[in-house]
Amino acid sequence: MSISRRDLLKLTGVAGAAAVFPALVRAQGIEKKEVQIAVGGQALIYYLPLTIAELKGYFKDEGLTAKVIDFAGGSKALQAVVGGSADVVSGAFEHTIILQSKGQFYRTFVQQGRAPMIVLGVSTKTMAHYKTPADLKGKKIGVTAPGSSTNMMASFFLAKHGLKPADVSFIGVGAGAGAITALRTGQIDAIANLDPVISTLVHTKELKVIADTRTLKDTQEIFGGNMPSGCLYTSQAFIDKNPNTVQAMANAMVRADKWIQAASFDDIAKTVPKGYLLGDPDLYKLALQGNKEALSPDGMVPADGPETALKAQAAYIPNFPISKIDVSKIWTNDFVIKANKKYPHA
Template sequence: MTRAKAIAATVVAFMGVSFSAALAQGRGETVKIQDYPGIGNLIYRVAVTKGYCEKHGITCQLQTVPSAPLGAQALLAKSIDVAVVGPEVQIMAGLKGARLVALLSIGQRNPFLITVRNDADAPAADRGYPAFMADLKGKKIGVTARGSIAELQFGQLARRAGLKPEDFTFVAVGAPNTSYGALISKQVDANMTFEPSNSMCVVLKTCRTLYRAGIATEPPEVAGTNGASVVAVMTRDAAAKSPHVPEALIAAARDAEAFIQAPGNFDELLKIAQGFFKFDMPRGEEIMAVSLKDAVPSYRIAISRPALKQIADNMLATRQIEAAVDTAPLLYEKAP
């Protein structure tokens, strides 16, 4: 390559980088983003704390909305600009006429896990899934709410193990803070729950975890959802009207991901998390640290297209929807 061509190539490359950066630059907009109690929306908690939103020309304002359905409602009511939901909620909203697009992943891993008390009669526990499911047959299973994704996914685990959902009694026990109490007081025999439930078992040593969907390899219907479990969504109209805003949101989230995934940043990351929320329970700080360390691998912003399709296929299999859904239109055109 001649010197002139080399210089030209360098200039073109620089212009390309500069142009891409410019596209990802906001214009001073304030963007209201859904947050959750607990460790919550860590991607944007980091982006806010570290100044990544301002770096990309926007102000990120976190607004606590405690559930995904309520987040979708707030988004459609324009109380917030970005909701943080499971793809199931996005799909159901779409079937009702809401045009939502997923910008990025807020949490890649499937959050659900199964916990039992230490004194549980579970002789097949050490043999893993599907063996331990027979130990739970006929037992009371705590779920976040009746008809919830937790209950539906437990039903999938049951079917793949040769059992039926009707072989179990499901009890609504709420979030981990209340589901843990229901388990320890023997109101239920096991919980289909989420973090910090596993961390509470690890730290308090009163229970144990039989199954973690986020690292499971079986069954494929559940393991296949890893990569798209929780996504940040905007309305398609808002994204089209101001495309520089979703691009700035993605750029800020990419910076936050890099910070979260750097091992040397964990102590600062823990301080950031504790600045937003603390577990009000015995040994809460230790539980928070264990839970956060366990969750770090999930905080990547790329959305797995096969995982998104698996989630839609699961909804069809469990009769949440009546027909197959094309998942391609669910994604923002520049979603990672």
């Protein structure tokens, strides 16, 4: 027998309905219950909070049906949202800055990572005699996708050492087994990628790390301050139209952030899809250990982070309109503050 919401309220009263069917009543205020989240390389530890929120049913608990659409890199995920085939991006914070420089206003509303977790390394086979960043000139550097955060980090590193992005060739290799194969077979000489890809190549001594942003200390040394990384962001128009939907997503993600902090590496490895482990659960757990500090404990964007990200963009993009960027419009902690009140503990 089906029962309408009106009949339900008549029978039980509003308070009674809330007690008997909390999910139904909670969902009433959500403007858009079905959301598409575009991500570039979901198997990466960088996006672990999104995976946990999805697999543990946290979106569903908030009254949402969330469909995660996986792409080769963050720039591809961004294109999906700008093009209208997805609602929200799970991607790198700095994309919001690039978008604003083009007159498009997108805002981060919950953090997944508080350090980029991106590692730049050279092949021990094709660049066995690497000594300084100048040796990268004329080489092929693999990134998840052109224009992605891995591309940005490598470009920033080059600029810091007197090289231009045009001095190398950037090649999209994805964020999984294909990236590993590209380095092993000599298709690329260096790679900017994340774990578990990096740990796999370091473990087999096929990669020499030359820049690492998996810890807060190294990140602050490279970028000069806190550098926000993985986040959920969407257009300001979507936030204005669907504030309760955005709050529900922030709730789910903060809950996932906190579950990860409380969970053991064994628990996490058992929860993620088997394919994420790249055939070596122990190596995946080692990679988790190396990235744990970089994963956000509470979804909050650090106050100095947006300015650090802006300076990083200006450091390697010629004629970047830094004075025209209003960083206050690319992020907010308002939704996360409410989410932490709802979920103070894991």
